[in-house]
Structures are given as C-alpha cells and as structure tokens.
Amino acid sequence: MNIKEAGHLLAGIITKCEAEYIEAHLEESEASHLTYRGKDLESVDKTGAVGGNVRVLVNGGWSFVSFNNLEDLETKVKQAIEQAKFVSGGEAKILQYPPIVDKTKAEIRQNPVNIPLKEKKQILDEYNQVIWEVPKLQTSVIGYADGYRKYIYMNSVGSYIEQERADVTLRVGAIATEKGEVQQAGISLGSRGEFSAIKGLHNQIRDMAQNAVKMLSAPQAKGGEYTVVLDPILAGVFVHEAFGHLSEADHVYENPQLRELMTMGKTFAGKQLNIVDGAAVPGLRGSYKYDDEGIPAQKTYLIKEGVLTGRLHSRETAARMKEKLSGNARAVSYRFPPIVRMTNTYIEPGKTSFKEMIADIKEGIYVKNWYGGTTSMEMFTFSAGEAYMIRNGQIAEMLRPVVLTGNVFSTLKNIDAIGNDLDMNEGGGCGKAGQSPLPVSNGSPHIRIQRCLIGGK
Amino acid sequence: MEEILELARKFAEEAEVYTVSTEEAPVHFEANRLKAIQSKQSTSVSLRLIKNGKLGYAAASGEIDARKLVDIAVETSEFGMPAQFSFPSERNFPQVNILDPEVETVSIGEMIELGQKLIDPVLKSTEGILCDAGVSRDSVTLSVANTRGGQAQYKKTTFGMGVSGTLVRDTDMLFVGDGQESCHPLRDTKALTDIVLHQLELARNTAGVTSGQMPVIFTPDGVVSAFLPALMSAFNGKTVLLGASPLDKRLGETVFDKRFSLFDDPTLDFAPNSRPCDDEGTVSRRTALVEKGTVKNFLYDLQTAGQAKKQSTGNGSRGRGGLMSPAPSAWIVSPGETAFEDMVKDIKEGLLIEQLMGAEQGNVLGGDFSGNVLLGYKIENGKITGRVKNTMVSGNVYQILKDLAGIGKETKWIGGGVCAPALYCANLSVASK
Incomplete structure (x- = not known):
C-alpha cells in the first residue's frame, strides 16, 4: 500500500471516530548522502522511508501513535484513542481552522535524489581537490545530503493536504594542523531542493581552507x-x-x-x-x-x-x-x-x-x-x-x-x-x-x- | 532478512543485513501536568554489501522491498570505498544482561504515577517553579547477519526518567534537573528529586564573580558538558586515521594526569548502552582508552580498523541514516581519591560547574572549549555561596586533564552513556560581566 491509498483509508477512519480532535500524517521519503573524510569518498547511500502517525486530543491531553507499516490503520487509531484516556484534567486545547483540501508541488526543476550519484560525486571531488591543494591542510570533511518527501496531513474536521518538499544541504570542512595544534574552518549551505545551489563554490571553499591554515598562527582573543x-x-x-x-x-x-x-x-x-x-x-x-x-x-x-x-x-x-x-x-x-x-x-x-x-x-x-x-x-x-x-x-x-x-x-x-x-x-x-x-x-x-x-x- | 541476504549474494561477493525494531512508550509532563502519551513503533533494514571489492549501502524503513534494496546497494557500490575488512563469522557472544521483561509490564498508569512523583516534591519546594518530566520504557530488537555465517540477535529493554525545573524571576532564569536510565524498571524517584532539590537549594542565592584565573570543580555532569565532546572526537579511530586527533601518534604516551583512566565498556550488566555485540556483529569488549594517564587505544569499527591496520574494538555504530562509524558505547572514567567536600574545602575562591553551555561549539578537535555556565556555583572560603550567572569558562581539555588538582572518589552515571567522577582543576580562565 502506498501513502495515497493509505491516506484515503485513514481519512475515512478518523472522520468517523468519536474524539475531540484527531489528526494524522503519512509520509514517504527518500534521501541520498555522500560523505568524504580525507581524500576519499567515505560513504554513499540512498535510503527510503514510509510511515505515519495519529494524534488525538482528549480531555485536555495528547495521545500520539507513530508507525512505519501502513497495515491495519484502524487498530492504530483505536490505540491512540484508548491511550488518550489516561490523560485527563490537562489544559490542552486547539484552535480550529476551516478545513483545507489542497495539493502542493515541490517546485523544483529536478528531484535532487534522482540526480545521478556520479554527477554529485564529480562536484564534490572537485571541492575536495581544491581543499587538498592548500598547504598544511591535514584533512577535509564533506557531507552532502538531499531528500525528497511527500506527505499528507489530514484531520477529523475534513482537511486533507498533500505536500511535497525537497531539500539539499552541503557542509564542507577543512582541518589544518601544525605541531599538535588543530584548527578547523567550514561552510554550510543548502537549498529547498535546487541542486544548482551547491555548484560553483570552488573559490569560497579555497578561502575557507586557507582560513583554517591561517588560524593556526592566529592569537586567541583576550576574554x-x-x-x-x-x-x-x-x-x-x-x-x-x-x-x-x-x-x-x-x-x-x-x-x-x-x-x-x-x-x-x-x-x-x-x-x-x-x-x-x-x-x-x-x-x-x-x-x-x-x-x-x-x-x-x-x-x-x-x-x-x-x-x-x-x-x-x-x-x-x-x-x-x-x-x-x-x-x-x-x-x-x-x-x-x-x-x-x-x-x-x-x-x-x-x-x-x-x-x-x-x-x-x-x-x-x-x-x-x-x-x-x-x-x-x-x-x-x-x-x-x-x-x-x-x-x-x-x-x-x-x-x-x-x-x-x-x-x-x-x-x-x-x-x-x-x-x-x-x-x-x-x-x-x-x-x-x-x-x-x-x-x-x-x-x-x-x-x-x-x-x-x-x-x- | 534471509531473503535479502540470499538475493544480495547473487549480485555481490559479500553482504550483511541489519535490522532494528524499536517500540517506545514515553509519557511526558509539561508545566507540572501530564501532557502527552506516545507510543512509537518502527522497523528499519540496512543492507551493506561488497561488490568488486567496494562497499555499497542501502537502507529502508517501513515498507521493505528486497529487490529495490539490493539494487540501490549495488548502485552505490560503484562509488564505494574499497572494503578493508571481512564480515565477522562470529555466532557466539558473551552473556551481557540487558533484558528485563519487567520493563514491558510497567503500565502507562504506573508511569504517570512516577512522573507525578518526580514533579510533586520539586513543585512543593519552590514557589513559581515549572516542572517538566518524562518517563519512558523502550525495547529494541536488533539483528545482524552476513554471508560469512556471522549472526547475532538481541533484545534490550530500557527505562528512563527525568525531571527538570525552570524558575523565572524577571529576566533571570534558572534551570535545574536530572535524569536516569537503566535496563531495569526504575522506581526510586526520590534519588532524582533529592538531586534537583539540592540544586535549587544551592542556587537560592546569587554570587558575583570577578574575571580572572581561578580553581574550578566540574561535577560529573559538568565533566560531560565540558570535556566529553573533545575526547569523543579525539578517541574516534576515524579522527585518528585522518591525523586530525591531537592524540594521533601519542599512543603509549602519558598525555593525561597519572590518576586519569578512561574506558569504553559495553559489557556492564543492565547499563543502557551495553550489548553483546556492536552493530556489525563484532563481540563487545571493554577497551582501555586511557590507563593511568597513558593513551592506550582508540575506538574502531571494522572498516576504520582495516584502514588503520588495527582490530575493531567492537564500536561499530550505525548513526543517522544507518551508516557505520566508530562510536563510544559507555564511557567510564575511573574514580580518584578525593572526596567532593574536600575539593570544595580546598578552594578559597573558585567555581563549581554542573552545566556548561556551548562547549561543544568551539574548536573541539584542538580541545579548546569556551562555555557559558548554565548551572554553576561560586565557592568562597571552602563553602558554596550561591549561583553564578553571565560567566564564561574557557580552557583546553588536554591542558586541564594533564594536571588535575583532584579526581572525585564518587562517580555518577549521566544518562546511559557516561559514568564519571568530579574533576578538580587548579586554574581556569573565567570571564564574567
């Protein structure tokens, strides 16, 4: 079952239940990571995840159940409602909002997870090379991550919102050492899924690496x-x-x-x-x-x-x-x-x-x-x-x-x-x-x- | 699991499947009241394989499609690092007790009662204080199997409870709190609340500090917040391999105070971070990192050990996303001989630090730290006189641990990851306004 099918089932279940307020989330995500430590690409991976949750407000308290198999959703909703009975006398309440049914897109040219690993590696290799050209550099650390997430929000008053979002982040660090002294510098940046945001950073990364080296001989501030x-x-x-x-x-x-x-x-x-x-x-x-x-x-x-x-x-x-x-x-x-x-x-x-x-x-x-x-x-x-x-x-x-x-x-x-x-x-x-x-x-x-x-x- | 392993075998020389299932049930109190009850269930599977001598990796949680998992792992192996190890064929592991079935029988009702007992005394002691508390029972079932016949499986239960208090007066905020974890169910709420009440007592008055050099005592919690970030990175075999650890090439040298010893130990019965084997099926063992001041070893997983021409210390750990790297299990700092009271008595003017904020943000690798005292007290003429504020403490972990004025004879577990005594430093830089 995918989250779309599960979503329609779940929406049917929660709108029928007797509880003050129920909301549910379903999510399907994929991600890839590339990590460098030193001169080599240390690890590459791709991961995927599916899961969801049900949240119930009863008697001024919250009950929350999360799961990552989409079978038997009714039992999960029941569990959340049962569990909620333990909470009583709390003061939790919520502001109601008119139901919204909508669908949004990630608004990106390309899902970053689907960009070939080879292309990602090419760019990161270049950056690593730039760092290693700087003298006195001991090592480098590069972490690239991207992700793509489809998620559905629904509640017992009839909202049903399907959204998508993508994310790209890059962290690059340079570590310089001399006579037992260690100094490090780094940059981190990202985008809402646009892969081009991490391109063309060669000069910025060179400056960063040079700074790590310069710090070795820099004095410490007087507090x-x-x-x-x-x-x-x-x-x-x-x-x-x-x-x-x-x-x-x-x-x-x-x-x-x-x-x-x-x-x-x-x-x-x-x-x-x-x-x-x-x-x-x-x-x-x-x-x-x-x-x-x-x-x-x-x-x-x-x-x-x-x-x-x-x-x-x-x-x-x-x-x-x-x-x-x-x-x-x-x-x-x-x-x-x-x-x-x-x-x-x-x-x-x-x-x-x-x-x-x-x-x-x-x-x-x-x-x-x-x-x-x-x-x-x-x-x-x-x-x-x-x-x-x-x-x-x-x-x-x-x-x-x-x-x-x-x-x-x-x-x-x-x-x-x-x-x-x-x-x-x-x-x-x-x-x-x-x-x-x-x-x-x-x-x-x-x-x-x-x-x-x-x-x- | 077998299915994935069989399938992977068709495409690769070697493969390993790791699965972990967790069930967590936390009960959460906020602002003195029961706020939320949660139950969380999740299962994830990771596949690691060696194809053409290179490592490939894929992971999935929720719906597991064996074929897709294998395809992705094969795809990533094209760019993977050359594997510098073979999967272990171990099937027998030492007995490490980490399962107490009683944990799973603790009802939500009992957990709520415990939470209330954590809050009540703190609430009663101090007017206007707001307490949060948490009680949780978790169980995790973990298995790892590989194509060389290695196979491990274990189930672990953990139980945790904690309470924290926030006291706001004008723009002044005080944070107190403590927590505890075990593989057994915990019921002694008084032990925890007594600690918090003591913190509140000590913090009742505020004391001024003049900037300068002065002696500082770090409580076990203070030791964790000030020193641990640097040490954890320095003893990581990966940091060492990259030459970025200040302890690199100092194996066998006496770098620390002769009374300072540090062990990584995943074999203690019913300690929350204990386990019979690590996440790649290597047998758990106690590893001396520092013995009487001398650097003895670093922490390794299989790949890092292979690269460094060392043995895995059984510290392979799957971090976020499930990728393998060396990580501490539980760190045990050996106790010394100085009673805590004697350290305090010894100080004419100095500080006692329980929580330092921001020490992990500095130049962690080099050991420099600089943190704001989140919870700490002034010591004057051998007595704790009040809480200090707007105060920063700076120093270098290695310089401090080279020459300690004293090591506490009492130790304390902080969470499930560290057991440490108080450390007494003769001279530290303190800036205050």
Whole structure:
C-alpha cells in the first residue's frame, strides 16, 4: 500500500471516530548522502522511508501513535484513542481552522535524489581537490545530503493536504594542523531542493581552507567585553538562537513569568530593529504552503521597530494564549508530533554600510561564520567560525575562533547599527525537543552589538 | 532478512543485513501536568554489501522491498570505498544482561504515577517553579547477519526518567534537573528529586564573580558538558586515521594526569548502552582508552580498523541514516581519591560547574572549549555561596586533564552513556560581566 491509498483509508477512519480532535500524517521519503573524510569518498547511500502517525486530543491531553507499516490503520487509531484516556484534567486545547483540501508541488526543476550519484560525486571531488591543494591542510570533511518527501496531513474536521518538499544541504570542512595544534574552518549551505545551489563554490571553499591554515598562527582573543560586529551569517544564527527560540510560544504559554516578560507591545530594542519569521517568504529552506497542522504559512513580525509584535504558534499555543495562528507547527518526520518551530528567520536590512559600521570602533571584534549556537532562553552562546580584531576603524589581525555569549534582552538593546546588506544562510538545521535537523533558514545584514561578552584567555 | 541476504549474494561477493525494531512508550509532563502519551513503533533494514571489492549501502524503513534494496546497494557500490575488512563469522557472544521483561509490564498508569512523583516534591519546594518530566520504557530488537555465517540477535529493554525545573524571576532564569536510565524498571524517584532539590537549594542565592584565573570543580555532569565532546572526537579511530586527533601518534604516551583512566565498556550488566555485540556483529569488549594517564587505544569499527591496520574494538555504530562509524558505547572514567567536600574545602575562591553551555561549539578537535555556565556555583572560603550567572569558562581539555588538582572518589552515571567522577582543576580562565 502506498501513502495515497493509505491516506484515503485513514481519512475515512478518523472522520468517523468519536474524539475531540484527531489528526494524522503519512509520509514517504527518500534521501541520498555522500560523505568524504580525507581524500576519499567515505560513504554513499540512498535510503527510503514510509510511515505515519495519529494524534488525538482528549480531555485536555495528547495521545500520539507513530508507525512505519501502513497495515491495519484502524487498530492504530483505536490505540491512540484508548491511550488518550489516561490523560485527563490537562489544559490542552486547539484552535480550529476551516478545513483545507489542497495539493502542493515541490517546485523544483529536478528531484535532487534522482540526480545521478556520479554527477554529485564529480562536484564534490572537485571541492575536495581544491581543499587538498592548500598547504598544511591535514584533512577535509564533506557531507552532502538531499531528500525528497511527500506527505499528507489530514484531520477529523475534513482537511486533507498533500505536500511535497525537497531539500539539499552541503557542509564542507577543512582541518589544518601544525605541531599538535588543530584548527578547523567550514561552510554550510543548502537549498529547498535546487541542486544548482551547491555548484560553483570552488573559490569560497579555497578561502575557507586557507582560513583554517591561517588560524593556526592566529592569537586567541583576550576574554572580555567588546564592541562586536557580526556578519550576516552569524547575525542570522544570533537572531535564530537568541530571539527566535524565545518567540516560540510553547516556551512561553505555560510560564506566567515568561509570558509577562514577553508581553506584546514591550520594547526590546532600538527603533531600527525588525525581526521576521515566516514560511510564506518564498523559495527558502524554511518555506512551505501549510504547516504540519494544516495551517497556511504566514510572515510574522516578531519585532517591529524594536517592539514585540508577534509570536510563533501551533494550534494549541494560539488557543491557550488567545493569539493568532502563525502556521509554525512542524515535525521533522512522522515519528514526532508537530511542535512550534521557526521557518525563515531574519533581521530586516537597515541603512548602515559595513564601512560606516566599523569606522568609529577603536578596538572591537569582527566575527564571521558559525560553528553552532545554543540557547537557554535567557542566555545564549554562539560560536564564530572566524574572528578578526577591529582596530581604529579597520579590520586588523585574525584571531582564533571565538564564542560569544550574553543575555538576550540586554544584547538586543545593545544592537546599535544594522547594515544594508541582508543575506540568508540556508545551511542550518535546527534542533528542538529531540527533533533534528529541521530545515530552516536565517539571515541578517551586518549588525553591531555594544558590550558583548567574548570567551578567551 | 534471509531473503535479502540470499538475493544480495547473487549480485555481490559479500553482504550483511541489519535490522532494528524499536517500540517506545514515553509519557511526558509539561508545566507540572501530564501532557502527552506516545507510543512509537518502527522497523528499519540496512543492507551493506561488497561488490568488486567496494562497499555499497542501502537502507529502508517501513515498507521493505528486497529487490529495490539490493539494487540501490549495488548502485552505490560503484562509488564505494574499497572494503578493508571481512564480515565477522562470529555466532557466539558473551552473556551481557540487558533484558528485563519487567520493563514491558510497567503500565502507562504506573508511569504517570512516577512522573507525578518526580514533579510533586520539586513543585512543593519552590514557589513559581515549572516542572517538566518524562518517563519512558523502550525495547529494541536488533539483528545482524552476513554471508560469512556471522549472526547475532538481541533484545534490550530500557527505562528512563527525568525531571527538570525552570524558575523565572524577571529576566533571570534558572534551570535545574536530572535524569536516569537503566535496563531495569526504575522506581526510586526520590534519588532524582533529592538531586534537583539540592540544586535549587544551592542556587537560592546569587554570587558575583570577578574575571580572572581561578580553581574550578566540574561535577560529573559538568565533566560531560565540558570535556566529553573533545575526547569523543579525539578517541574516534576515524579522527585518528585522518591525523586530525591531537592524540594521533601519542599512543603509549602519558598525555593525561597519572590518576586519569578512561574506558569504553559495553559489557556492564543492565547499563543502557551495553550489548553483546556492536552493530556489525563484532563481540563487545571493554577497551582501555586511557590507563593511568597513558593513551592506550582508540575506538574502531571494522572498516576504520582495516584502514588503520588495527582490530575493531567492537564500536561499530550505525548513526543517522544507518551508516557505520566508530562510536563510544559507555564511557567510564575511573574514580580518584578525593572526596567532593574536600575539593570544595580546598578552594578559597573558585567555581563549581554542573552545566556548561556551548562547549561543544568551539574548536573541539584542538580541545579548546569556551562555555557559558548554565548551572554553576561560586565557592568562597571552602563553602558554596550561591549561583553564578553571565560567566564564561574557557580552557583546553588536554591542558586541564594533564594536571588535575583532584579526581572525585564518587562517580555518577549521566544518562546511559557516561559514568564519571568530579574533576578538580587548579586554574581556569573565567570571564564574567
């Protein structure tokens, strides 16, 4: 049985059941991966998966059953309803939405999974060659992945949405060593299924590899507070980690103190700051037409002119907080229930050029690129892949990569310049509640932050 | 499974089929209340084959079409790495106890009760705290068979529970929590909640820190968050093979403090990461990685061992997508001789760190780390005086572990993957604002 046949069966079953609300997902996916470690192609694989889930809301609590055989769907629905009886007295509820029946396409020229392995290998071989031409390079790591997913969402009020999406990601890393010292540099990028996005990166990859070597002789930053300028990639990570997660309503709705802290209309930053999240922004890795609860995608201003104006919601959090749906309920696969997630998150461009931004900095740090970032709501840390001193308005010597940390609220207030050069980074994958990696994009123009804490000697 | 193996044999010299079926039943509490009950079932099959001396791979979950699986594996083998090993023909494995049928008899009702017992004392202790809790029972059935006659199959049960609390006051947030895992059912909620209550007690006051060099104690949880990312990459045979491990070429050298020993051990009875064999059917064994400060071994799977001209240590693990690579089973850091209280007493001004955030983001390979103290306390004149905030700790794992001021004599399991004592470092760089 394929998911189409199973879908029609399942829709018939759930619309007949007695429960407050039932929704179901079915999914068919395929993927391919190519990994290089060192000079050789280390592994190539192709995988396929089929599966689904049923989620039931009863007595204010959720029951969830996931499976990966499509037989005997009725028993699975029954199991979910039975199991739900254990949950009682909870406060879960959802916002209803008029039923939608629709079909969307992946909108790509070619399914990336079907591109011959030979063609993928050819491009990656070239990139690896570029890295290995750089002296003092110890090794390289390349990870390419693509995927294609067909999925069906349905619920007990009659929605039936068939969607398709494709995804391509590439991560390239170079590792340089000298006298027991190890330094690494990397880039990561991706696209919503368009394979051409990973072509023609030779120069970028050469620069990256050369940077890994240069870092070997770079000094470590002295720990402390600095005026810091972030490039669009790192600023994008910052906005995702530091503010995006805090805008996810599931972190806020059960927490009275946090709710108060995140009251709409509160001023968080200077007038020049606008932060957006939205799957309706087209063509990016976080774009889609409907979220995994069948809600149409939107574009939400989280911060407008420095003031908190929006939040990311699922049906449940919107109902609980009595706010508007935003279409942000997403699941990485059928094995998980949808939860509130970001999509495409970015700081809107301002008017300052990069040159103006660094012109009056006597001593500061310019941070570029990223290794990663995590947040614990109030505190965040993110790692720059590259760092340079700024001295007297000029980019000066290279530093070892640095980690930046701070309190979200004071850091947002300390953003005092926003560049005119918005750039989106599509190489990221977001993790939350065991669901990882979720395709997202984030971006920003260059931004300047006063008094940012940098770890170091 | 037999069918796939038979079919693969027609197209390739060697083949291996790996299947894993899991059943998970987590119960989840959010914001002090029962929130969701889940049950998850999944089965997946991976096929690895050697054709013309090269490795091919395919995997599927859900509907398994043997022919398609073989075709894909044959297609990928065209680009595959030359296989540097033969599949093991082992059929007999040591007895490692990892199945307790009682786990599967724990009812959802009992699990809900346990969750409530995890939350209640924490809730009662601190006004305004929000607790999440989880109780889960899982079982996994795994089998691996190859065309050289090797065959292994086992079933494992695991039971886990955890509780966490979040306390928000103005823009200040405090996170506490702990968890436990076993192959047996767990019932002692008090052991866990006592730890959390103690964290809350210590965090009641806030203490200021001045930037500079100072002594730092890492609790077992702190050891995991600060040191483990670097060590796990350095002892991975693959990192070593690529020359990217700082421990490469230092086998047999005393790189660490003479009191520091580290083992990879998948043979401990009822430990959640234990197993009779690894994911490619190699017999499980205890591997010394560091013994009394000396680097003894690295972790290998078959292919990496073949390339490095070593033996597999039984650490073949199927990661995401099912591809094989060496990975730790459970890491055991040997206890030392210093009582935790004595470490604290020894410090005039320093820190005690339970959770460091972001240490895995730095230059992991080189061992440099720099993390924000998510949960940590100030020590003054031999006493813990309060929680520290807005504080970053930086250092180098290898420099720290070369010269420790002390190793704790008590150890603690963190999740199912690490058992470690507290480590006492004489001098670390701390930045605070």
